[in-house]
Amino acid sequence: MRPFLLLLSLAFSGLLAAAEVTLTNGEWPPYLGQQLPHYGVASRIVAEAFALEGVEVHWEFYPWARALQMAERGQRVGTAVWTHSPEREQRFFISEPVVESAYHFFHRKDRAFDWQRLDDLRGLRICGTLGYNYGEPFQQAERDKRLQVRRLPSDELCFRQLLAGRIDVFPMDKVVGFAMLHEHFSAADRAQLSVHPRALRSDPLHLLLSREVPGNAELMVRFNHGLAQLRDSGKVAQYLLDAQQPLSLAP
Missing domain, CATH: 3.40.190.10 (Periplasmic binding protein-like II)
Structure with a gap:
């Protein structure tokens, strides 16, 4: 039993x-x-x-x-x-x-870009996606108008603005950014871009x-x-x- x-x-x-x-x-x-x-x-x-x-x-x-x-x-x-x-x-x-997830700045290869702190981004045209939080220091600098951030409805639009030379840098999760560039953009487009090794947030x-x-x-x-x-x-x-x-x- x-x-x-x-x-x-x-x-x-x-x-x-x-x-x-x-x-x-x-x-x-x-x-x-x-x-x-x-x-x-x-x-x-x-x-x-x-x-x-x-x-x-x-x-x-x-x-x-x-x-x-x-x-x-x-x-x-x-x-x-x-x-x-x-x-x-x-x-x-x-x-x-x-x-x-690690956010990095994408930029065009033909425009030299380096940064170590947020103040280094002053004067640059930055694209951001509506609703995204890029970390409290960045968000506060945007609210204080210390950074010039243009918010667009999608990541893809920010990439297109970057390729067109209408913005200088665009922060995005590096791996997600690579995937989007492979799905929606040509090899010639990708060849124009670089990504900074320093993470904005992780x-x-x-x-x-x-x-x-x-x-x-x-x-x-x-x-x-x-x-x-x-x-x-x-x-x-x-x-x-x-x-x-x-x-x-x-x-």
């Missing part, structure tokens, strides 16, 4: 451990994207970390504001991937870092699980455990390398 009860208990525990979750997502190649292999490298890391804990992920893609709002209200279990903030910590359980990006969904505190523990296993296996580093390797400014 005891062996039967033990087997029944183990089977029941296995059923409890298995789960399906629906997470929201957005378009940010190569990290995230509905048409990308594995829905992007960040999505792949999240899904495989959960899979190691017996959790299957289903993705739904929305505009970013809606993706965050649906998760915040508990209409979906969570959303990927986002920066940490005190405001978000009040509404979400925040995971260990999934990927790292931030870890996280999975957010809504505090409105029961069981999400425990689910986050499971995710972080799976993420640690995936990272220790070397797969996270390999996936990131595979996603970034074909991307550059070279023709």
Whole structure:
């Protein structure tokens, strides 16, 4: 009788451990994207970390504001991937870092550019994308009019302004910028651009699980455990390398 009860208990525990979750997502190649292999490298890391804990992920893609709002209200279990903030910590359980985002200045090769501090950017025509936060020091300098920033509706428009010589520099996540340039611009366009090695800002990006969904505190523990296993296996580093390797400014 005891062996039967033990087997029944183990089977029941296995059923409890298995789960399906629906997470929201957005378009940010190569990290995230509905048409990308594995829905992007960040999505792949999240899904495989959960899979190691017996959790299957289903993705739904929305505009970013809606993706965050649906998760915040508990209409979906969570959303990927986002920066940490005190405001978000009040509404979400925040995971260990999934990927790292680093913003760098893109500029034309035929215009010399170097910078070490924000004051070095004075007098330059800077493009920024509407709604983007480039870090509090930059944001404050923009509010104070110490920096001349022109905000446009999309990253692609900023790149086109840069290529046309109508702006001098454009800050963007370097890897995402390379992906956009490969998708929407020619090799001749890419050959005109360079990227400064100094990062404007660098931030870890996280999975957010809504505090409105029961069981999400425990689910986050499971995710972080799976993420640690995936990272220790070397797969996270390999996936990131595979996603970034074909991307550059070279023709």
